[in-house]
Amino acid sequence: MVNSSVCSLRTRCLRFPHLPETPLFPPHRFSITGRSRRTPVTASAVSETYRKKETKQKVIVISGPTGAGKSRLALELAKRLNGEIVSADSVQVYQGLDVGSAKPSPNDRKEVKHHLLDILHPSKDYSVGQFFEDARQATRCILDNGRVPMVVGGTGLYLRWFIYGKPDVPKSSPGVKSEVYSELAELQKNEDWDAAVQLVVDAGDAEAPTLAVNDWYRLRRSLEIIKSSGSPPSAFRVPYDSFKEQGDSSDTNGFESSGVQISGDSMEDSELSDLPYDFICFFLSSQRLDLYKTIDQRCEDMLLERDGILSEARWLLKLGLHPNSNSATRAIGYRQAMEYLLRCQQHGEQSSAEEFYNFLSEFQKETRNFAKRQLTWFRNEHIYHWLDASKPQNAIIEFMDHAYHDRSGNLIVPEHLRMSRGISNRQEAAQLKSYRTKNRHFMKDEDCSHILEWVNQKD
Template identity: 35%
Template sequence: MTWGRRVVCCARCRRYCRRSTGWRSSRRWSTPAKTRRRTLPRPRLAASRWNRRRRRAGARWTNSPARRGPPASRSTPSPVRSTRPRSPACSTVAETPYRGPAVFLMGPTGAGKTRLALALAARCPVEVISVDSALVYRGLDIGTAKPSPAERARVAHHLVDIRDPGETYSAAEFRADARAAIAAVAARGAVPLLVGGTGLYFRALDEGLAELPAADAALRAELAQELARDGAAALHARLAAVDPAAAARIHPNDPQRLTRALEVQRLTGRPLSELWAERQLAPLTPRPLKFVVAPTERRDLHAAIAARFDDMLERGFVNEVAMLRRRASLAADMPAMRTVGYRAIWRYLDGEYDFAAMRERGVIDTRQLAKRQLTWLRRERDCTWLAGEAALATLLGVMAR
């Protein structure tokens, strides 16, 4: 193709001609050999592919310490060794702040999120930020599958053991703490890796929260009496009568959220769903990379849940609950003690269950929790689902894009 007096390779060349509106004909090889330039410029797409390969190599070709003379050709630079730090320790992270997206590693309980996070930390400089409503409590170790001291020594963990079991911890508090942790981790040059299965916390962090009234102790005591007298199903029916939208989103077996929705409606005179719709959105920027860890077969998840609960019992889960039960500041209706597994063992210690019934109840409660988590996760958009042995490779591949 000829543009003015210059002979160029194609209409898309940016070096020798103006930007074309599109391809008209392919004349790359129709130009006579005498007028064809010796070095043809790379097309736009090929150049971008070459740049991606160069960036993945870990260092620019022009300043790489492995450079020894010019490359063999323009499209095949000399191989270089990555200069990116491999250790997950904070002291070895790059000094420049990390400006990329945070990584959400979500999944149902028992799916192997912690194991995958530790495997990722061995390959990339990351710090883990817990997104679990139970891991915030001190003393709840075995029943929450809290990372061991050795695992926490290998990789920095945040928002773990920050509350006493007798205290409360709201989604608004988590949102503020998580945003501060993300900023601190990124300032150290590490990737903020948010790991957990508490959907309310993820939504609060990613989408924002509504301005809700503070808790009222007297009204909460009244609702607790109604819950004990009438049951969760009756409270769910009352919520459906005044706020059908909120009742559709809150599970009948979730007494904490049921009582909170009724509390807000009685305090404000407005349905909770209306306040949700008015929330001020403040999404994370840049948008996070979202991954979901879940087995492809439900029976595999159920088997993993049962095996993990049995392992917890062998490691002293009952003794852990018994020690917590001796504290005068704790009661069975507190948020920390309503954690899955702890409720069943508390009732076992009260004499309501025998050991076999307690074990069965704990496994069933954990399965129901996993089912609710999967229901929420299937509604999440822009997620990459991970399963099996290829989970780590898929995770690394998406993060490298």
């Protein structure tokens, strides 16, 4: 397993005791305007805002739905700007989960230094709070070394905390941690999720039923917070909420009118001046129909080779892990692959073509649904400037380069690079509703024969 290097030794950087030298990253800021409603501000306020902005160091943030091509674009931009990439991907942190997370190749990591890759064994959980600490520290190291930090990934909550800060939730003492573990251990062993949720509800967290099923880490954390503070997690205000309340609201469900561009500056610059860095944030996407086609093909590609996602899922099972039992095994693709292989085991290490195609279809559908959730999440993140991933990469990189070096504070996304934040018309909505997967590689029973042979091999 290749580990990313950490920042230079002259700075006090992040270290992981269970691994050799590991990586870090940086953050940045932005400013792009469009036709958003703005409240009047005085000349002195504007002057003070841009005085603060000029003194801040810049951090680039690039996000987008899975399959949008953000990693490849970020790599090329990093080469141009003398940058280093911090991964904001909740799966890429895990060792051995390379194919399913579309982890940068060893060659890519030689060309541009990457941080927060391969820092954790897949049996461990990784929290948004830990990401905040690791990514902020990595960012500081990158800036101290005179390079440009570029935080790249599609995990929305990671990026939200990274930009705006994390809630001031009390840390749990070792005694509280031990007490909570003891209370939930037997229920987890018996896989009695409903009873465990009810225990936490009775303790004071009415929102515990909204957690993802079998997310034992967050359930334990909720109980720890209650025992440490007497209040549920929802009682602790998230810094992002303060910024959101002051920003303009946008329509997240209906169609966008063709003449309206919801811009990254719908929050006041005076509010963003309170952030620790000058964050320059981009969201890269393409038309939903094209994105879905790309996702379906990408899922196929992950299954073509013998060392693809199925091989990685089999490795997870050999480690004694179960699907949906922790962060790594909940990841889309890995959970479906592990469940498919377990079904094969129950049938004497045998699989039919029909069973394989059912797995592939589920894998593709869940990945498309994940992309849809990402689009919904980032639609309300007004700090991002949406760019059309279908446009020539050089044009997008040129604009990002310009945005990074812009000093006017009034940078406008060109019309030809703008991406709509929602479904733009009823025709597109109808096409999405009638969308059906058309595979390129797996179409007939014989196309998956090599997969079935691999599955049927007894180790």
